[in-house]
Amino acid sequence: MDMVKGLITVFWISNYGLHSLALECQLKQEIKVINNKSNDCFRECEFPARPRECGYEFTMVWSSTMAAPCLECPESLVDCEAPQCISTDGSFRAVITTNDLTPGPSIQVCHGDIIRVKVNNYLQDGAGLTIHWHGIHQIDTIWADGVPMITQCPIPSATSFVYKFVADPPGTHWWHSHNGVQRGDGAYGALIVRVPRQTEINRKEYDFDLQEHSILIIDWMSILSLDPLMLASENAVPSHPHTLTLLTNGKGDNTDTPSDTPLTVFEVQEGFRYRMRLVNSAFGECNVQLTIESHPFTIIATDGYELSPVNVDSLILTPGERIDLVIEASSTLKSAYCIYLTTSPHEMCPASGTAILKYKHAHDAVKINSCASPPVNGSLFSTREFSNDVNYTDTFTFRETYAYRGGACCDRQLQNFRTSYAFTRTVVQSSCSGENGQHVNDR
Incomplete structure (x- = not known):
């Protein structure tokens, strides 16, 4: 175990005043x-x-x-x-x-x-x-x-x-x-x-789980995070405007003041299914909606718990939440596609962001101005209850799916949820529920 030197200063008080003594010590380095x-x-x-x-x-x-x-x-x-x-x-x-x-x-x-x-x-x-x-x-x-x-x-x-x-x-x-x-x-x-x-219960749902396919999203301001908190607490009006951008793995481009900074690119190869791990690391109250151009995806886990797979076109992440999705690289009309990030509800936390899904061996890139308008139809997944947007045909929440853990399809933290499989206007009650409403059968 390595040894490192440290300097410790000892202070004490006597009738003659304050004294100090510097001691050179050798400390064990506790980590390799x-x-x-x-x-x-x-x-x-x-x-x-x-x-x-x-x-x-x-x-x-x-x-x-x-x-x-x-x-x-x-x-x-x-x-x-x-x-x-x-x-x-x-x-x-x-x-x-x-x-x-x-x-x-x-x-x-x-x-x-x-x-x-x-x-x-x-x-x-x-x-x-x-x-x-x-x-x-x-x-x-x-x-x-x-x-x-x-x-x-x-x-x-x-x-x-x-x-x-x-x-x-x-x-x-x-x-x-x-x-x-x-x-x-x-x-x-x-x-x-x-x-x-x-x-893994959902191991057959994907082919690759790559290190570079972790997606961290943050609401990034052009001012320090403390500034808006102090302004709000004092009911102060800022003297200059600031921007708010949704960054993906630390990269993005603000649509209000475009700077053409590089976007994060996720590479896939045609014919394979990829597991992508999403984290909403937002500091504020921004719920983030993610949609991938021309690529529906399958939700297989949330907050570390495997789920009964749900096929959707879009999802909403709340702050601190994690969702694992599987995307199939099957759309080859072009070589690069937009990953749209928007806030939800947008009027309360106006921000957006973009990343790129790129097929291997592709040479053309997607410009930020071509990713400005995400699609607003199809099915949507969220773990929270919310007022459904009329543009979405189907909506899925924890009331429509259930979690797996250790061979049993029940997450103990979800026992107070009544499990059902729901569409926008038609709710089908679960055929198998425990005394607290949780699923008890295995797949």
């Missing part, structure tokens, strides 16, 4: 970093399981979007992709980066792995910091839950803290700062916990 990009732990999960210990180091600092590393971005898209260039939607503002990234490093492990993360708080404003592992139950490791002043004291400025916990339960999760409004300023990332394919 495997790989910040999680490539060593991103693997085909084995059955029976063979858990690994997966180590990471997160260094968090304040940086700036569109800073010097971006050179001639957005005029030069090559410069926009340069290391340490954070283009977001082309706006200029301060941003919290983790290992020079926003979103930060993606943790991708297998169920039962031990995750150890050393977090270095180098935020230049001296603020404290905690990381919450959203979706992890933290059984026997409550101290690692990252809720400031409840499960831990914030990590002081210029110090480090090591989180250690078991990757449980499996599913699509995410991590984010839980201190102040830091999450809205860029301190977030993906946390994916996979299981062996042999144990």
